[in-house]
Amino acid sequence: MVALVGGAAEMASAFSGARKNRLDLSVGIALGSAAQIALFVAPVLVLLSYVMARPRWPWTSGRARCR
Numbered sequence: 001m002v003a004l005v006g007g008a009a010e011m012a013s014a015f016s017g018a019r020k021n022r023l024d025l026s027v028g029i030a031l032g033s034a035a036q037i038a039l040f041v042a043p044v045l046v047l048l049s050y051v052m053a054r055p056r057w058p059w060t061s062g063r064a065r066c067r
Helices: 002-021 022-052
Strands: none
Touching: 002 022
């Protein structure tokens, strides 16, 4: 919830900077936001891939058995 409010405030300040013809401020805010998202998403994807690569049940090897 806090991230949504912060993102909305960031977007509003970027739009107001663009309206006032301060593109350096607007681009700086956009790049900072993109960097924040990238720095959050990359570790989450790494941790998620670690969790998904494990077998679903601890007592199986994760391979399908043909009978």
